Amino acid sequence: MIDTRTERLLVSEALVVPSGVTAGDITVEPTEARRVPGFVESAFSPLVKAVIDRCLADVTGGAAFGDEGARTGIVLATLGGDATTADLGSRLLASGQVANPLLFFQSVPTTILGVIARDYGITGPTTCVALRGDLRSEALDLVDTILDDSMDQVLLLGIDLAAEDRALSAQAELTDGGPHAGASQVDAAVAFFVRRADSAPESAEVSVAPVADERLAAFGSLAGLAQLYFTVRTRRAAAASGTVAVDVGSALGERRLHLHLGEPR
Amino acid sequence: MTESHRVVVTGFGIFTAFGFGEKALLDGVFSGRPSFRDVTRFDTSPFRCSSAGVYEGDGPEIPDVSFPEDAPPRQHDALLACSRAAIDMAGIAPSKIAGALVGSQGDYTPITRYWRSVTGGADTPDTAFLKDSVPGQLAHGLGDALGLGPLRMTFINACVASADSIIHASRLISRGRADALLCGGAYLVERELFAKFDSARALAKDGFVRPFSKDRTGLLLGDGVACLMLESEASATARGANVLARVAGWGITSDAYHASRPHPEGRGTAQAMESALRVAGLGSDAVDYVNVHGTGTASNDTSETAALRRVFGDRAAHLPVSSTKSTTGHTLEGAGAVEAVITLLALNQGLIPPTANFTTPDPACDLDYVTDGPRRKSLRRAMTTNSAFGGANTALLLEQA
Numbered sequence: 001m002i003d004t005r006t007e008r009l010l011v012s013e014a015l016v017v018p019s020g021v022t023a024g025d026i027t028v029e030p031t032e033a034r035r036v037p038g039f040v041e042s043a044f045s046p047l048v049k050a051v052i053d054r055c056l057a058d059v060t061g062g063a064a065f066g067d068e069g070a071r072t073g074i075v076l077a078t079l080g081g082d083a084t085t086a087d088l089g090s091r092l093l094a095s096g097q098v099a100n101p102l103l104f105f106q107s108v109p110t111t112i113l114g115v116i117a118r119d120y121g122i123t124g125p126t127t128c129v130a131l132r133g134d135l136r137s138e139a140l141d142l143v144d145t146i147l148d149d150s151m152d153q154v155l156l157l158g159i160d161l162a163a164e165d166r167a168l169s170a171q172a173e174l175t176d177g178g179p180h181a182g183a184s185q186v187d188a189a190v191a192f193f194v195r196r197a198d199s200a201p202e203s204a205e206v207s208v209a210p211v212a213d214e215r216l217a218a219f220g221s222l223a224g225l226a227q228l229y230f231t232v233r234t235r236r237a238a239a240a241s242g243t244v245a246v247d248v249g250s251a252l253g254e255r256r257l258h259l260h261l262g263e264p265r
Numbered sequence: 266m267t268e269s270h271r272v273v274v275t276g277f278g279i280f281t282a283f284g285f286g287e288k289a290l291l292d293g294v295f296s297g298r299p300s301f302r303d304v305t306r307f308d309t310s311p312f313r314c315s316s317a318g319v320y321e322g323d324g325p326e327i328p329d330v331s332f333p334e335d336a337p338p339r340q341h342d343a344l345l346a347c348s349r350a351a352i353d354m355a356g357i358a359p360s361k362i363a364g365a366l367v368g369s370q371g372d373y374t375p376i377t378r379y380w381r382s383v384t385g386g387a388d389t390p391d392t393a394f395l396k397d398s399v400p401g402q403l404a405h406g407l408g409d410a411l412g413l414g415p416l417r418m419t420f421i422n423a424c425v426a427s428a429d430s431i432i433h434a435s436r437l438i439s440r441g442r443a444d445a446l447l448c449g450g451a452y453l454v455e456r457e458l459f460a461k462f463d464s465a466r467a468l469a470k471d472g473f474v475r476p477f478s479k480d481r482t483g484l485l486l487g488d489g490v491a492c493l494m495l496e497s498e499a500s501a502t503a504r505g506a507n508v509l510a511r512v513a514g515w516g517i518t519s520d521a522y523h524a525s526r527p528h529p530e531g532r533g534t535a536q537a538m539e540s541a542l543r544v545a546g547l548g549s550d551a552v553d554y555v556n557v558h559g560t561g562t563a564s565n566d567t568s569e570t571a572a573l574r575r576v577f578g579d580r581a582a583h584l585p586v587s588s589t590k591s592t593t594g595h596t597l598e599g600a601g602a603v604e605a606v607i608t609l610l611a612l613n614q615g616l617i618p619p620t621a622n623f624t625t626p627d628p629a630c631d632l633d634y635v636t637d638g639p640r641r642k643s644l645r646r647a648m649t650t651n652s653a654f655g656g657a658n659t660a661l662l663l664e665q666a
Contacts, residue, residue, distance in 0.1 A: 094380040101465035106370050107423040107654035114655025117519040125517040126657050128422040130400035149436050166379050173396035178405045251415035252442050
């Protein structure tokens, strides 16, 4: 049962898969995620920067927000976080090498969001959350809750790296009946820039399927957000306006989120 | 916030280097006794520093938690013990709690063991409790073990993670989305992060954390796990629960300044405090004490001092402010929850915990840091602040129920 219906404006979206991926009729072209100074070895932080730069390119033209920066939040959602940095640092230490302070995995998510906040002048809440299973519902619910907590706009970022060795073994241990998402097979990040909607414009509506598309299994925990991205892109390609409805099956109840496809400004 | 959706604290459980529970905290933190000692749970000989605020069995034991010789206990076990204490204190049925929100980056010790076995040439990698290294698992494991409702979230935003868990729980309760939520966070001193802080030369060379003191030499890590039971006031009143305090306001901001250094004028911390006051509908004169992040680094101390001056103006000079990391050490992801419990006890005991180990005034830090021991003072409202790498800041405003 749907408890509530929420209207939001989806201003822009982006998906970056550095290696590219083809699944059925879905193709994502390879994209270079450029190095970010101070972040070494792992693809995590360059990927965060690349997807947000792409998502905001037509919104700010690469410039910082003005006064709106104080009413802008960022949500980073992930399953495994920067497992590459965690594993590399641990492996070096286990083999008796000196610890590299740059492999400071504890604070990678907040630190790269600090870079994003600096570059775009975002001074609202920045939060990083790790979820099990598909990230879409709880991540969108978190965005929605922050918008209701006096913010005007929120940048949602979903990110996971292809699981290897230790991360694969760890995820294989999650056999306790809780929600599972298959391990990510590609490094990927997806971003959505969402605003409060002052009104609910009348427009044709398409719904995003409640269950992630099998063709998107390579995205692991990001499959639901990737599915939302492709649905939005298809809708934008077909018409200048429209609405994408997402049933957000949060643990605190079913909600229907209406994302009205706005244009960047 | 409507009256029925006001957020209250009805229980807590806490474990630090001083041991388990309220009395351990009062005997240690509130008397200004530092907990720092040589670490024995892992070999510190490769490192410059050997000290941390670690529990070595000489305070109240944490129930049902085993301490291996070569590592800290499982975060899961310590969180479970603290959660049970919080739920028991609140007297609430677990089935009435909508879920668990935890601040933790995941348990590193299984990662250490995995790679040590691999580099040591083991036939099969050591995968014991490896699932705890998946950050999101900690909230799931905790919620499942306690039979809570289905919400499971793990906040991984470093040193504001457990403060964020309290903030998000407060948002959900204040909007009527949940009546009761368990929140908190954990960090237990282990080798991986100790090595990285040591290699970054961030750890205090003299074995003491001296916030706001001119001769400070850095921070020290500390064991810290705390869980709080948050409820709507209506829910707590209907149950006849003993309300310990209200969460009157909260704020979370970003400096938008630097990847690792705090804003020199404390802009983000000030905005977080102002946001908390705005949520509470109060002015800055309503605050009687601030438990600050206070890591004992020069950049943090001066930034926080500037933030307090921005928010409290001339009154800042007379407002009691203390850093309890001077006794517990920096409990990283656990810090927000640990210091929220300390702040709650300060309110309820009418006792301000001191900033310990202070020796020499720093001209750039000119506030009342409560350096002369614990101070008796009737407190109506108290604030606690935290900050993290990347310029993330939080503030929580607690008030007497």
